[in-house]
Amino acid sequence: MLQVNYIRQNRDKVIERLAIKNFTQTGLVDEIIALDDERKKVQAAFDNTQARVNSASKEIGQFMRLGQKHEAEALKAEVATLKTNIDPLKTEMTNVEKRLTEKLLLLPNLPSDKVPQGKTPENNIVVREGGVKPTLEEAALPHWELTTKYKLIDFELGTKITGSGFPVYTGKGAKLQRALVQYFLDFNTSAGYVEYLPPFMVNEESAYGTGQLPDKEGQMYYAAADNFYLIPTAEVPVTNVYRDTILKEADLPVKMTAYSPCFRREAGSYGKDVRGLNRLHQFEKVEIIQIVHPDKSDEVLEEMVNHVEKLLKSLDLPYRILLLCGGDMGFTSAITYDFEVYSAAQGRWLEVSSVSNFQDFQTNRLKCRFKDGAGKTQLTHSLNGSSLALPRIVASLLENNQQANGIMLPPALHQYFGAEWIM
Template sequence: MLQVNYIRQNRETVLERLAIKNFKNTELVDEVLKLDDERKRLQNEFDSNQAKVNSASKEIGNLMRTGDKDGAEALKQEVATIKQTLEPLKQQMADVETQLQNKLLQLPNLPSPLVPAGKTPEDNEVVKEGGEKPVLHEGAQPHWELTTKYKLIDFELGTKITGSGFPVYTGQGARLQRALIQYFLNFNTAAGYLEYLPPFMVNEDSAYATGQLPDKEGQMYHATADNFYLIPTAEVPVTNVYRDTILKEDELPVKMTAYSPCFRREAGSYGKDVRGLNRLHQFEKVEIIQLAHPEKSYEVLEEMVAHVERLVQSLELPYRILRLCGGDMSFTSALTYDFEVYSTAQQRWLEVSSVSNFESFQSNRMKCRYKDANGKTQLVHSLNGSSLALPRIVAAILENHQKEDGIHLPKALQPYFGKEVIS
């Protein structure tokens, strides 16, 4: 959530940065400032009246001590009249504060100056490419054919049990999922990330804290009886570990990693690009999260991008890194890098990770702070990245590493899977 003081002091900059994100409802900026002015006016009136009450109460005591009962009684009447204004003022302040917070919640995070202008994924900047696209043998197949051939995933069974987009992994397919999760977690913990196994549902406060609400309520599965939300990523519960927390400066950065299933309604998704593992309602992902000092968060972002790049490289997949344009960024992000791996069988790029700096947007909502050397309380910066999302990684491994005798797994994964080849 943006801070009102920052908006007030940098109104034109805020409007310029929102334009980069293609945010249309810019009248919210002035509505926020107007409500903040009204909040301050009411607060000043309340404080002034309260001061009058306090002063008069002291004077009443003095009058009573000197025997001026009539003067004391007259002043009591004045105090009673003033007191009658306090409760309505309190209620007005609460109403205005609620309106102000609701307006602020509708404003997205401001994009970093590094974010390129643009409206669609075609406007994203390719900042790096790596790996080699394999030359596949004649008769090479896309992953949805390979999963049937090697009995790895049963999509029809998942549809029977739950619905489309909920695959059932079987045999070597389930084993491959487990191997990837274990490998990714070990890769992250070796780099200093503390592993968590969080709840897979969160309450409304947690969803608001990381920015899923009110922006994405239509994309999350909602357990209405208890008002819990199934998580779209481990970022949500793990970042909330530090909600309402004040850290010491020397505790930064905080590095966390977690595996979780992810649940996404993906409303409106259809067509050929959602076939097989390309887009699911439930999938597995390993996440990395950092809480960083504001002056170092962009160094931390580059470190996290490099970490994910090494992980992708270890899977022997062709990849590219994109800097997202303003129109393709999330509501909460200040700067995002996407990782895509190339599917030779599908002849298209598949997104497998996003690594983002949210600056203080989430921490302001969460009230996650630290005390600096002067004892002043400051907001931390939060960052997160996929390390990695499994479905499209599985698709790319199956498609790019297929040979006529089976799927030859990358060397880094073989000890976790227990075999070199899926056959």
């Protein structure tokens, strides 16, 4: 959530940066400033009334000690009148603050100055590429046929049990999932990330804290009886570990990693681009999260990008890194790098990770702060990245490594999977 003081002091810049994200409801900026003016006016009236009650109460005591009962009674009548005004002012202040917060929640994060203009993925900038695209034989199969051939995933059974987008992993397919999760977690913890196993449902406050609400309300599965949301990513519960927390400067950076299933409604998704593992309603992912000193977040973003890049290199997958344009960025992000791997059988790039710096957008919502060396309380910055999302990694591993006699796994997975081949 953007800070009101920043919006007031930088109105024109805020509107200009919102335009980079193709956010058109810029009238909200002036509405927020007007509501903040109203809030200040009500606050001043409340403070003045309360101050007069306090000072008159002291004067009453003085008059009583001096035996000046008439003056004391007159002040008591004034205090009684003032007190009748306090509760309505409190109610008015609460209402104005609620309206102000509701408007603030509708504003996305401002994009960094590094973010390029653009409206669609075609305007994203390829930062660099790595790995070698394999050359497959003409008879090469897409992953949805490979998973059937080697009895790794049963898509039809998932549809029977739940619905489309909920695959059932079987035999070596389930084992490969488990191997990848363990490998990713070990890779992250060896880099200093502390592992968490969070709840897979969160309350409304947690969903607001990381910015899923109100922006993505229709994309999350909702358990109405308990007012819980199934998580779209481990970022949500893990970042909320530090909601309403004041850290010491020496505690920073906080580095966390977590595995979780992810649940996303993805309403309206259909067609050839969502076949097989390309787009699911439930999938597994390992996440990395950092909470850092605001002066360090740009540096940490590069560190996290390099970390994910090393992980992809270890899987021997061809990849590319893209800097997202304003129109392709998420609501909460100030800057995002996407990672894509090349799917040889499909002849297309598949997104497998996003690494984002949210700056103080999430931490302002979360009230995640730290005390600096001078004892001043400041907002931290938060960052997160996929490390990695499994479905499209699996799709690329299967397609790119298929041979006539089986699927050859990269050496990094041999220990975890317990074999070099899927046959």
